[in-house]
Amino acid sequence: MQHRKISFIGAGNMAGAIISGLVDSGYPANLISVCAPSTTHRDALAEKYGVQSSSDNSGCAKEADVVVLSVKPQMMADVCKALQKDVDFSGKLVLSIAAGVSVARFCELLGDNLNIVRIMPNTPSLVGKGMSGLYAPVQVSQADRDYSGELMTAVGKICWVDTEEGINHVIAAAGSAPAYFFLFMEAMQAEAQRLGFSAETARMLVEQAASGASALVAASPDTPLSQLRENVTSKGGTTFEALKVFTDRKLPEIVSGAMQAAITRAQEMEKLF
Numbered sequence: 001m002q003h004r005k006i007s008f009i010g011a012g013n014m015a016g017a018i019i020s021g022l023v024d025s026g027y028p029a030n031l032i033s034v035c036a037p038s039t040t041h042r043d044a045l046a047e048k049y050g051v052q053s054s055s056d057n058s059g060c061a062k063e064a065d066v067v068v069l070s071v072k073p074q075m076m077a078d079v080c081k082a083l084q085k086d087v088d089f090s091g092k093l094v095l096s097i098a099a100g101v102s103v104a105r106f107c108e109l110l111g112d113n114l115n116i117v118r119i120m121p122n123t124p125s126l127v128g129k130g131m132s133g134l135y136a137p138v139q140v141s142q143a144d145r146d147y148s149g150e151l152m153t154a155v156g157k158i159c160w161v162d163t164e165e166g167i168n169h170v171i172a173a174a175g176s177a178p179a180y181f182f183l184f185m186e187a188m189q190a191e192a193q194r195l196g197f198s199a200e201t202a203r204m205l206v207e208q209a210a211s212g213a214s215a216l217v218a219a220s221p222d223t224p225l226s227q228l229r230e231n232v233t234s235k236g237g238t239t240f241e242a243l244k245v246f247t248d249r250k251l252p253e254i255v256s257g258a259m260q261a262a263i264t265r266a267q268e269m270e271k272l273f
């Protein structure tokens with residue numbers, strides 16, 4: 001892949017996950033800078049991965065070919081207004097990983113016709129298992145689209161969406177989704193502990209069941225998920241009774257409601273930030 005000089009503005013969970021995945025996949029650490037007000041996160045990244053660490057957002061953005069905006073949506077306007085005063089963004093590629101901040105808003109903050117790609121990643125990027133959705137407005141060149149796709153492919157799988165609304169759908173289905181699975185696993189671990197397992201054994205039972213199920217899905221691309229479920233569900237057996245509790249309590253409706261709530265919040269954020 002192309003190795004351009006890249007600066008992350010914001011050094012938190014998501015920037016850290018991407019940086020880790022990039023360096024592990026061979027992106028040269030000396031081409032990566034990370035900026036944040038405190039040393040807490042950025043210095044840990046510098047120490048662990050050999051990237052440059054700074055508190056000077058504008059300095060880092062000026063030097064970079066690619067600027068990754070990775071602060072919280074609430075912070076985005078203040079951060080961008082300061083950058084806009086100091087940095088000429090023409091000729092640079094801007095990548096935003098923020099939920100709920102639109103291309104139109106970035107153009108308002110950083111300049112019309114901004115060369116920007118919106119990316120919606122997730123934290124499994126940390127271990128090379130990320131899932132990112134990407135959206136680029138019409139002004140973005142094919143070379144910049146290719147670079148953005150290659151960058152995120154270094155930390156997982158990608159899909160492009162044709163409309164910006166698709167980014168909110170990626171949030172619901174992948175960006176926020178690791179937390180859904182963690183919540184499910186937490187509940188299973190807690191019940192396993194109530195059954196008498198130690199915390200470690202309960203975690204191992206749940207972790208291995210989850211990663212095993214996920215590996216089976218990956219190894220069976222032509223098998224519908226419903227078939228994999230049925231393969232576990234013996235007639236008159238235990239799984240049937242367990243699944244009946246989920247369906248009686250309307251798990252599909254709960255999942256649909258949760259995903260719709262994520263989308264609604266992203267739409268609200270687009271008006272707020």
Ligand SMILES: NC(=O)C1=CN([C@@H]2O[C@H](COP(=O)(O)OP(=O)(O)OC[C@H]3O[C@@H](n4cnc5c(N)ncnc54)[C@H](OP(=O)(O)O)[C@@H]3O)[C@@H](O)[C@H]2O)C=CC1
Nearest residue numbers: 010011012013014036037038041070071072073097098099
């Ligand atoms: N977490 C996730 O799973 C996902 C997050 N995202 C998006 O990623 C973005 C970041 O989220 P996340 O990593 O979780 O957030 P974090 O709270 O973990 O990190 C935010 C980072 O921004 C830094 N920061 C705060 N103010 C400034 C500033 N003025 N200039 C530069 N840096 C600043 C913080 O600095 P300091 O280190 O000093 O505290 C911190 O490093 C959000 O927009 C979110 O929507 C997208 C997909 C998934």
Ligand SMILES: O=C(O)[C@@H]1CCC=N1
Nearest residue numbers: 098099171175176177
């Ligand atoms: O919760 C959030 O708003 C961010 C976006 C997707 C995952 N975390």
